[in-house]
Amino acid sequence: MEEKIKQLRNLLVEISDLRNTASVLEWDQRTYMPSGGAEGRGNQLALLRRLVHERETSPELGKLLEDLKPFALSLDPDSDDARLVKVTARLYGKALRVTPKYILELNRVTSLGQQAWMEARAKSDFSIFRPHLEKVVALRREYASFFPEVEHPYDALLDDYEPNMKTADVKVIFDGLRPKQVELIRAIAGKPQVDDSFLHQPFDEKKQWDFGVEVVTRFGYDWKRGREDKATHPFSISFGINDVRITTRVNPDYLGSMLFGSMHECGHALYGMGCAPELDRTGLEGGASLALHESQSRMWENLVGRSLPFWECFHPRLQQVFPQLADIPLEKFYKGINRVQPSLIRVEADEATYNLHIMLRLEMEIALLEGSVTAGDLPQMWNQKMQEYLGVVPPDDARGVLQDIHWSTGDIGYFSTYALGNLVSVQLWEKVNQDIPDLTEQIRKGQFNTLLGWLGEKVHRHGAKFEPQELVQKVTGSKIDPEPYLRYLTKKYSQIYGL
């Protein structure tokens, strides 16, 4: 059996190396590639995806997994080998269900769909995107049909982003969250607004960049195993645990993009860098799920980066770099970066309103999967829910239903992981503050190594060994739970807005 485990690992190494190769190509595509390279790059990536899929569904892999199943059951269920067999068998079983014809068709439809979406958004004309979205929805419904055993068709989609998470569970979580977040926002709206105009003024781009580098370096980002570049839509990406890169956007007239964007991507990257070396090139090196990944990015961005103790340390330094902030005292600065304002665009939303943007998307996705609404119903449904949850209505579809790329790429099922990540970030935060009682004091001194060490030990090193709910349970003692997040929001904004 040792020999068969070795054979399994050899197959997984090849899949992992091909995936990492594709990631290098994607990184270049999103940072430096000249426009002329787009078609060729598409061809190269399509080939790599096919080579990966062939290997992920190979009879050789299936036979090995079959042979190894009894052996894996004889091992410590939390051992690397047991988990490797379990996780790989799960993914193999799923990949086998999907027909090569479906993959080709999804690639074709989403490739055209993305182009149509870009044009539709630029012209704010939903009718351009609508026929493409209809095809995407039909294909995603077909995907769900490959898994007839699921309780709800949406489960089949969600599972790809959030292993073993059920639609019903997400609904329960969101149902507990929504009325209280709506209530909180209304309460805040009744109070005098805080001022964040000082964030909106010209800031030297080079100085912004350098300050971001300084912060992520203090967080513990390892420059020997990563680098930072500029990108229009910032992201973090990994080519293995020893090359985990971040990107950022520098807005010359607004400090927030670079500042919180850099912390966010650094949070993702620290997760990737913290994986145990023995999991590298096994397929388990990538993080437990999108929600767990988002919990890390949001923790460093919000729970650290938008906290008062953090700015007690960094506010004087920021004023030194940008003398134009000299007359903005700490408290005013802190309130400004935490301003709550219902708005139209998800990616610009504050902590109090963000999840509501997710909820309306999730409800629409579920309805599309159930067939109770069609693509054509979305613009109206979007505006109605925006009014209901956030009290604002987009003046056009570009700032409404057309704002996100996800549906055009076929990523129906993805959105809820953003909100779940917010919840998990605070669950972990409550736990780490119990385990490290002087954490606030450390952050006040700009020391993050104990925090990073704790995250490494509890979360990062395990990679994708554990399912997300399982990991959250192991670390915090409960499954994904909205209560800590609500406690956090209420406490934070009561103080800021004097509720």
Add this chain to the structure above:
Amino acid sequence: MEEKIKQLRNLLVEISDLRNTASVLEWDQRTYMPSGGAEGRGNQLALLRRLVHERETSPELGKLLEDLKPFALSLDPDSDDARLVKVTARLYGKALRVTPKYILELNRVTSLGQQAWMEARAKSDFSIFRPHLEKVVALRREYASFFPEVEHPYDALLDDYEPNMKTADVKVIFDGLRPKQVELIRAIAGKPQVDDSFLHQPFDEKKQWDFGVEVVTRFGYDWKRGREDKATHPFSISFGINDVRITTRVNPDYLGSMLFGSMHECGHALYGMGCAPELDRTGLEGGASLALHESQSRMWENLVGRSLPFWECFHPRLQQVFPQLADIPLEKFYKGINRVQPSLIRVEADEATYNLHIMLRLEMEIALLEGSVTAGDLPQMWNQKMQEYLGVVPPDDARGVLQDIHWSTGDIGYFSTYALGNLVSVQLWEKVNQDIPDLTEQIRKGQFNTLLGWLGEKVHRHGAKFEPQELVQKVTGSKIDPEPYLRYLTKKYSQIYGL
């Protein structure tokens, strides 16, 4: 047969896409990759090379080529399809001879060899590199033994870089060249030296970069299908005909590195960008040979970029960018950038001495292949030949036998293509000046589109359809010939040095 041609093209598309994928990984490795990524990148590249080799030697490809051979003979021999079958069959036949064991062993030995070479060069201690070089030489002799039919064992190596070029032919060419180049250098040494000290002073790095960009833009480099980045060892690389990138090095205390380096790499890139679209992703898109590629880089660097007409246009502009050159008149500038001075380092050599650096390397490589010398004899042989050809002797091996990376990577057989490229550049130059009588006048006005159009039509668009000697013959009416280069050198330096 049309169906089989289509099948052949489909196989070649996959090989080409895999090669281009590897090139993206190499570009990143040589520009931006953090040190931690080195091991993972090595693994990814080794996998891609294996996938390429599997496809290049697949029985499916062999069968198709066998079936297509008679059909190809019935076509116009210069048609794309006929050439595609011919060139692919040639490469297939060669790849089949090489054992997978040899490839693995060469990868292993050269991987260790490169590390040893770097250490040996840093410490100027040949004994560190010697045992590795011995293994490389043994392996390259083994490679030659896979082709027992060749006239000289070195032919087998040379053929990989310069298809169908024979050692005997190169010897004849170099034997005609060497005494005359040595004589020319001696004559120059008897004349007063020209001053180039103005090139060696601080130059603003950003302004250097921008000036280089301005020049290659004027040459016709297409920024929609390429980009420029910094690299310690500048190179040009292609990911298909619509993404052909260049790199450059900016030395803050010497203008020459950026200036002539950028033109050189642009010359390579224009070749890649000029290939006919119908050859893209066939394996024929890469240029006829290394010598042909070098003929393009050297033409733009030397025949254009170190010419008086070019600087009649660009000298005032350079003075505008760098006011510190205001008191350097055109003639002095022109002489300075063409200073001849026998020196130790090949990559810094001027046009009059460069080929001699190549010749001594070629003689040593041939002797190694013949077995008449061993790796241990090289340092002494190196110094003796440097004295004989250039009249200078390295004070240490770092500036002697250890200066180039090529032998550590297994690239025995590569060097002569540099010198052959110089010769071809002038053969083409004589021809283009016959075809475009007012070319000098155009260059004086900073107009390069007619030149680029001519090169595109005669050379670039053909990619690797023709063998290098065949292409040179087609365009110039004769095979590779040293006489034009000698005429060029003599005329140029007689004028500069008053011989």
